[in-house]
Amino acid sequence: SQQGEEDPQALSIQEGENATMNCSYKTSINNLQWYRQNSGRGLVHLILIRSNEREKHSGRLRVTLDTSKKSSSLLITASRAADTASYFCATDENSSASKIIFGSGTRLSIRP
Amino acid sequence: GAGVSQSPSNKVTEKGKDVELRCDPISGHTALYWYRQSLGQGLEFLIYFQGNSAPDKSGLPSDRFSAERTGGSVSTLTIQRTQQEDSAVYLCASSSGLFSYNEQFFGPGTRLTVL
Numbered sequence: 001s002q003q004g005e006e007d008p009q010a011l012s013i014q015e016g017e018n019a020t021m022n023c024s025y026k027t028s029i030n031n032l033q034w035y036r037q038n039s040g041r042g043l044v045h046l047i048l049i050r051s052n053e054r055e056k057h058s059g060r061l062r063v064t065l066d067t068s069k070k071s072s073s074l075l076i077t078a079s080r081a082a083d084t085a086s087y088f089c090a091t092d093e094n095s096s097a098s099k100i101i102f103g104s105g106t107r108l109s110i111r112p
Numbered sequence: 113g114a115g116v117s118q119s120p121s122n123k124v125t126e127k128g129k130d131v132e133l134r135c136d137p138i139s140g141h142t143a144l145y146w147y148r149q150s151l152g153q154g155l156e157f158l159i160y161f162q163g164n165s166a167p168d169k170s171g172l173p174s175d176r177f178s179a180e181r182t183g184g185s186v187s188t189l190t191i192q193r194t195q196q197e198d199s200a201v202y203l204c205a206s207s208s209g210l211f212s213y214n215e216q217f218f219g220p221g222t223r224l225t226v227l
Contacts, residue, residue: 030211030213031213033215042218042219042220042221043155043203043205043218044218045215045216045217048213048215050213088154088155090216092211098143098160098162098167098168098211099157099160099168099171100145100157100160100216101157102147102154102155102156102157103154104153104154105153105154
């Protein structure tokens, strides 16, 4: 079964707008990661947030983590055409810090 | 190497045939992961290796699936008696350590089509 589930499944926004994607998971985690997948570059790691962190920034990316709600959000500010891709959250299971489970992803489309 | 490589990039096979998929991880990476991704879906965890050992095989869909890793480097995923539902992109990833705080580097995948 999926550990992480993203919401929404698909998102279409205008270039320059902000995009927010959410991820919910089921069990306690050590870390949560976000990955991006597009046809040109395959799957690429974006950012990792540890269970004792609440917010993290990397360039135009902002990730939050709420362990009490077992949820995370990824915010992409000032979106660009190149941000068009599928975005996945990936979590471990606290009992098995080695096994990484990916969610079903959010397909983000940026309209020019 | 420069990155994770997988071969073949595409494989078309007939139902009932066996296939072998290969993954060459980044040199020095001790952890290696196999995932399966069906069209438009997320990644399904199959198996991971720490060195040559696979502590968790629970993600393998059936006993037709097996994987091995030799010399702590190259890994092969074998699917016996392929079925149409095995059609998917099989992705391999490696990381410098087994724990979840280590970034996984993904290969381009092998697209398997079972006719």
